[in-house]
Amino acid sequence: MTIWVNEQIDPCGIIQACIACQNEAHAQACHEEFKAKLTDEQKQQGWVAQLRTVESWDEVPVAALKLSV
Helix, strand or coil: CCEEEEEEECCCCCEEEEEEECCHHHHHHHHHHHHHHCCHHHHHHCCEEEEEEECCHHHCCCCCEECCC
């Protein structure tokens, strides 16, 4: 099983937003939206939008919104 994890990470490395799902198309769309919502100022400060995959729901950060789509 592949789970797609979208994260918005602040300059300190803290995950500020996280959405996980099993649908690659939804994950890609969410990732593009996460990137688009970062302001130029946030980018300069070191904020990043990251998309990664994991093999188990146990590997998804606890505070993530977990979608079954």
